[in-house]
Amino acid sequence: MKKLLFLAAAATLAACTNDELTDQIAEPAEIAYAPAVSVPTTRSVITTENISEYVVNGFLTAGNKTTHYISNNIFTKTSGEWNSTATHFWPHTGSIDFYALSPASVASKLDFGADAPAAKRHVTIKDFEVSTTTDEKTDLVYALTADRSHENGSDLVAVPINFKHALSQVVFNVKNTNSALIIDVDQIEIANLASKGSYTLPQTSTTLAGGATGTWALDKKINGGKTYSTFIKNVTDITPASGTVRLTSSDEGALFLLPQEATAWDPKNDAENLNAGSYIAVHCRVWAVNGNDRVLLWPNVKDTSGTIPYHDVAIPVNIKWEEGKKYTYTLVFGEGAGYIPPTDTEGGSTVDIAGEPTLKTISYNLTVEDIVETTENTLYGKD
Secondary structure, X not given: OHHHHHHHHHHHHXXXXXXXXXXXXXXXXXXXXXXXXXXXOOOOOOOOOOOOEEEEEEEEEEOOEEEEEEEEEEEEEEOOEEEEOOOOEEEOOOEEEEEEEEOHHHHHHEEOOOOOOOOOOOOEEEEEEOOOOOOOOOOOXXXXXXXXXXXXXXXXXXXXXEEEEOOEEEEEEEEEOOOOEEEEEEEEEEEEEOOXXXXXXXXXXXXXXXXXXXXXXXXXXXXXXXXXXXXXXXXXXEOHHHOOEEOOEOOOEOEEEOOOEEOEOOOOXXXXXXXXXXXXXXXXXXXXXXXXXXXXXEOOXXXXXXXXXXXXXXXXXXXXXXXXXXXXXXEEEOOOOOEOOOOOOOOOOOOOOOOOEOOOOOOOOOOOOOOOOOOOOOOOOOO
């Protein structure tokens, strides 16, 4: 019976691996996996609780030979149960390095390098590009579980797949500190970011706390880089009493972007942004308020229907993002409301100048006319 089971296992492997491996198969012990994701947060982030698919590649090293033993085996979860495109069994000799990624669609971008036999692979996600489409907020997680084998008892437990996050997550808040202003917001953008790069996975195992990480190699900015937008439900009448208002969160509207560094736009010395500096654009309206009276300060136009539109104000931002970290930007309106963007395609007043403050405080230049001495007059009062 054992021999029949062995033959069945070898036949299964013949369909998805090299025939010469079949004489290495141990008594049939199926390779099982236990995926886990570091730092569980909320729904748009891939977590241990919500992960629904991943792809596994495995490299078997036996003696002085390395073989691509598991090739793009995709796992999907249906009704709480995991199913895969192929079943694999533990070889009797040698050790396997397991590389896992989610979402599984990134398998089409994998480059396994051309390392020498018996060497660790340099597995790379080539030309990964972050979509500028707002509803494609895609997290990217990766894992490496190295040196697992039948000989060291790895076949007795599920292979731990400890996923780490390869991208940075960005969310936004807004706060108004000026009781004389009311702010409305309906969209946030970040301009002039690198959008494409290649990610090389680590060569030692990942763990949930710390452990190995990979490296990004980013393409240089082309034509000033990309702009990423996040739409939110209109948040209106933000006053100091509103406190800090969450515009986006991990649940809704968060951006997943390439870890990178970028220099802020300098509106004073580079108003047209020829150096492609980065800035956050807030699609908003700003009102001055005094009691029940409200006066529009920004934008200073109406559309053809007479409706008051939302227009961008720009806030320069220096960026230094690391993979697997969440960055929350709280945009504070109060002393001002940013600058007129370097490319205000929506228009404003014809006198708007890029780099100028969108709101200018009313100031006063006080002078008092000198008292002029005149002729002295002497008066006598009489009954």
